[in-house]
Amino acid sequence: MCDKPVLHYFNGRGRGEAIRIMLAVAGVEFDEKFYKTKEEFKELLQSGKLxxxxxxxxxxxxxxxxxxxxxxxxxxxxxxxxxxxxxxxxFVNMYVEGTTDLLTEVLKYFFLSESEKEKQRSYMKDRACNRYFPVYNKALEDKEFLVGKRLSWADVYLLDTILQIKEFHPDILQNFPHLQAFEKRMCEIPNIKKYLQPGGQRKPMADDEYVKTVVALVFS
Known part of the structure; x- marks a missing residue:
C-alpha cells in the first residue's frame, strides 16, 4: 500500500484535474506519476493495474x-x-453528469484542428449559457451549495469547469449572479485557495506538448 495516494496521468489537466482538486479539497497529500513516453505507458499497461x-x-x-x-x-x-x-x-450525481457533459466540450477543444477550434469555442459558450449555467444559477438562488447544506463533489466539479471555461470566455458568468457569488465563495475555501495559487498542483491550460503526448500514447 502506498503511503500517499498516487495519481497516474499525463502532466496536464484533462480528466486528472478534477481528481487533483478533489484530493486537495479533502486535504489529502498525493504524489503524481506522469507518463511521457510509450515505453513508460507500456510498462504500466503490462503491470495489469489498468x-x-x-x-x-x-x-x-x-x-x-x-x-x-x-x-x-x-x-x-x-x-x-x-x-x-x-x-x-x-442530485449530486445529476449535477455531476451535467457538468461532465459541459467539461467534455472544453477538453475536446485542444484536440481539434485550428479550423474547428473557433467553432468549438462558440459551441461551449452556447452550451454553458443556454443549457447548464441556468440550471446551476437557479439551484444556487437561495443556498450556498448545489445540494444540501454542505460542500459536495458537485460543487467542486462545477468550480473546476467554470474556471476552465472562463479561460476561453472571461465574462461568461455576467448573466448568472448566483454563479458569480458561488465562484467567489468557493475560491475562498482555504484548501481550494491554496490549490489555485501559482506554484501549486493545478496544471496550466493544455499546450501543444501536452496534446502531442496524449495523442502519441492514447491514439497511436
Whole structure:
C-alpha cells in the first residue's frame, strides 16, 4: 500500500484535474506519476493495474482505481463530499453528469484542428449559457451549495469547469449572479485557495506538448 495516494496521468489537466482538486479539497497529500513516453505507458499497461488500459488511475487504500468519475465518487464517499443521504446523492450525481457533459466540450477543444477550434469555442459558450449555467444559477438562488447544506463533489466539479471555461470566455458568468457569488465563495475555501495559487498542483491550460503526448500514447 502506498503511503500517499498516487495519481497516474499525463502532466496536464484533462480528466486528472478534477481528481487533483478533489484530493486537495479533502486535504489529502498525493504524489503524481506522469507518463511521457510509450515505453513508460507500456510498462504500466503490462503491470495489469489498468482495468481498461486507460488513465487516469489513482492508487489509494491499496486499490488501483480507474475511470475518472469512479475515482471521484470514491474520494467523495471517503471524505464526506457526497451528500448526506440517498436523495442528496442522486442530485449530486445529476449535477455531476451535467457538468461532465459541459467539461467534455472544453477538453475536446485542444484536440481539434485550428479550423474547428473557433467553432468549438462558440459551441461551449452556447452550451454553458443556454443549457447548464441556468440550471446551476437557479439551484444556487437561495443556498450556498448545489445540494444540501454542505460542500459536495458537485460543487467542486462545477468550480473546476467554470474556471476552465472562463479561460476561453472571461465574462461568461455576467448573466448568472448566483454563479458569480458561488465562484467567489468557493475560491475562498482555504484548501481550494491554496490549490489555485501559482506554484501549486493545478496544471496550466493544455499546450501543444501536452496534446502531442496524449495523442502519441492514447491514439497511436
Amino acid at each position: 482495468m481498461f488500459q486507460q488513465i487516469p488511475m489513482l492508487e489509494i487504500d491499496g486499490l488501483c482505481l480507474v475511470q475518472s468519475r469512479a475515482i471521484l465518487s470514491y474520494i467523495a464517499e471517503k471524505y464526506n463530499l457526497y451528500g448526506s443521504d440517498l436523495q442528496e446523492r442522486a
